[in-house]
Amino acid sequence: MTAEARQEAVDRFGASPEAIASRLAEVRYMADDSLATAVFLALRLGKPLLLEGAPGVGKTEAAKAVSDVLGRALVRLQCYEGIDTAHALYEWNYQRQLLAIRQAGEREVDIYDDRFLIDRPLLQVLKAPDEKVLLVDEIDRSDYEFEALLLEFLSDFQVSIPERGTIRACAQPVVILTSNRTRDLAEALRRRCVYHWIAYPEPEREAAIIMLRAGDVARATARAVASAVRVIRARPLAKPPGIAEAVEWANAATILEKSGSPWPEAFRRSIGVLIKDDEDLSYISPEIVDIVGEALD
């Protein structure tokens, strides 16, 4: 693909929010209007997209879908407590540097040459912005210092390496950040991004997602799961079930039903794939038959 063709792909993909929603649907991601708008704005403004939401609402999936549609490789940087420049930006291959110095003997050798630089995700994307989409996953897990480190990258799409100077991206890369909101992100970071809060989907849309993602689940089952899960999420649980769990539940219940359990019973027996916390289980299990019974009607 040439550079123009790539640009054209972005243009075609991002003609309007509706176009984006339909292209995302082609790669099996159901985006609602405001998510499509946020993606559209992020692409057009050349800003990073910050997705926040409860665990399991499909933040990472959204990033994968966007990279699929754009036809670019997804470079994923999983954040964790203690992540630093060596993991996110670049690292010097010091063994090779030392060897090169040995080999060089009296000759002069540039030990800060490209061949000694190990690219980490941010630098990889910076060097090939047209071919890659960067996903900074679960940024809320990283330290505040790392957030500060990201600021330069996200606002100017450049990275400063003391030994080499500043490396700038030749084009605006597409960057998507996700956060589970286990802690507040710095205002400076939020300000630089286009922001979208992904909420749990409406029952109809969730049913559609379940139909799309699960193997072979009847429409009625998907509907029942969607509305039951909605009721369960409204309860004060330690970990409300996400979309992925709902899909699994629909799958599991269908399998149980095929092997001979009647309907509400199949749902009750497969509750373990939906709720994975002991206290939550003991809280919800007495009611589960009623909830499912209501949802099936």
Next chain:
Amino acid sequence: MNPSATDPDTVTATMPQAAVPLFRFARLLRHQAFPIAPEQVTTFIKSVGLLGPRSMEDIREAALATLAPTPDRREAFDRLFRLHFFGETPIVEEVEDDEGALARDQGEERNRHTRTLRQEEGGSLSSAAEQLAMRRFDEASPSGDLLQFRRALPSSLPIRRSFRTVGTPSHGQVDLRRALRMIVRADGDVPQLPLRWRQPVMRKVLILIDVSGSMKLYTTDYLRIAHAVVQSVPRAEIFTFGTRLTRITRVLRIRDRERALARAAEKVVDWDGGTRIGPTLLAFLRVPRFAAFARGAVTIILSDALERGDYTEMEAAVRRLSAKSFRLSLCTPLAGDPRFQPKTAALCAIRPVLDDLVDGSSVKRLTDFVLSLGRPPPASTGAIRRQTHSGKR
């Protein structure tokens, strides 16, 4: 919308006519304490242009995406949007109330010196809602020197790895710069690779002590523990709250405990008064300097969490505090009662965001808990740990 008196006409005059309401909306949000940067306003106006706009919905979505209100303020944001663009009747904003409280608290900060002089006749300063009082610590009360606690504390707090690297004899990354310098010196050879590593540092400790009337029996003990914490840990911050918020870290730095406590007793004016947990905690969070103390800190609230009346503010405050803190613990003396169940509406509301809900009814229990902070919290969030405590003893 009427341009307010401070709105410089020159700014809006140079703008395209259509952009003016958008600009004013951003200003309105700013007045309601939404943090919005100038850059965000330009992005907002630009993105409305990009979207068409074909409908009001486009403008709303552009505002959501670029001005980025936090989820807990979405409702207020939507209300302001409707007010501004659809001319709906304004509903009284709680924010204004908070800011009032904040202004009061900041005012207090500034007036502290004058107030310490005047507080002898404290009654003249108190309002109907506030009951200001002095507290005299009984020096003869059983102290328990907390010496063991002070010794054990620095090694039992949670740690994190600092971002800065320092030299280390073993277990680290190769320090390339020093290695290269050594190579030059040793003529192309490195006898031993110099190493660097990221040193572990202690997390900050933030203690918020409830000094309202219902906590009367415990505040003295709590202050003693707070004093011990300040004395043995470099980065600790102590605040008291009842009807007001007071920072007492500085007076607790005085080494002599009785003197430090006496100074604290002078400094805090709302001893044994009413309870306004929500508003005071929100006031705490609204001062950026204070809120920064909570970032990544081990936050301990010593309170019975008995909020009078509406607890939504307290819930919001605790939620935000928990989002900032590394770990948020509520120590309530009520949990000392074996029949205690966290069943009050306020406790139920905040329980999911707490990392620990523990017994704070005695010095022993509380210090034991603080010393256990270095270990990870129990697996399920908001679990009450009283059972394990009483099981052991």
